[in-house]
Amino acid sequence: AQSVTQLDSQVPVFEEAPVELRCNYSSSVSVYLFWYVQYPNQGLQLLLKYLSGSTLVKGINGFEAEFNKSQTSFHLRKPSVHISDTAEYFCAVLDSSYKLIFGSGTRLLVRP
Amino acid sequence: EAGVTQFPSHSVIEKGQTVTLRCDPISGHDNLYWYRRVMGKEIKFLLHFVKESKQDESGMPNNRFLAERTGGTYSTLKVQPAELEDSGVYFCASSLIVHSWNEQFFGPGTRLTVL
Numbered sequence: 664a665q666s667v668t669q670l671d672s673q674v675p676v677f678e679e680a681p682v683e684l685r686c687n688y689s690s691s692v693s694v695y696l697f698w699y700v701q702y703p704n705q706g707l708q709l710l711l712k713y714l715s716g717s718t719l720v721k722g723i724n725g726f727e728a729e730f731n732k733s734q735t736s737f738h739l740r741k742p743s744v745h746i747s748d749t750a751e752y753f754c755a756v757l758d759s760s761y762k763l764i765f766g767s768g769t770r771l772l773v774r775p
Numbered sequence: 776e777a778g779v780t781q782f783p784s785h786s787v788i789e790k791g792q793t794v795t796l797r798c799d800p801i802s803g804h805d806n807l808y809w810y811r812r813v814m815g816k817e818i819k820f821l822l823h824f825v826k827e828s829k830q831d832e833s834g835m836p837n838n839r840f841l842a843e844r845t846g847g848t849y850s851t852l853k854v855q856p857a858e859l860e861d862s863g864v865y866f867c868a869s870s871l872i873v874h875s876w877n878e879q880f881f882g883p884g885t886r887l888t889v890l
Contacts, residue, residue: 699881706779760833763808763818765810768817
């Protein structure tokens, strides 16, 4: 069965610093990977997705992620964070029946 | 275009009571999904409708949960009777078609607290 691991439950970072949120997956089939963000009191919003092609995927709000098949990782990065990036971030993989399998989430806390 | 809406946003009930959650998908989206997040854990799939038919209900925890989508528009998720472990945030999502590249759009969720 497919699974997703987000090792960091919370990541504190200062404004304008770079950040990396880690995600590892396990899958024996073709992989479709996603990062979602949940801002306070809002629903999940898609940040970016990897379906095929280039391993570096660019998303909204300056985020990008790199698909690494050998390390089974899909880490999310941003070179300079803003206060408004404070949110919870979820990594997910699409399984063969088209349901999303999520990691446990990472809270990004951006401090001034 | 309106997004996925869910009602209520919060619900607090006593153990043993019944609660019904509602989800209105994006107009024209045939696919509707229910997910649940229990206290700080991962978001887990509950079930998937294609129009009014249940395509996959492998994630439904037990028979106290009943999901319906009459007419293939909005969906309801009833919990009867509610137990303490049912507390969590229930998310609904919809998509136009079922495909790897087709985004699932999520609603804001319903926070259910069972006392």
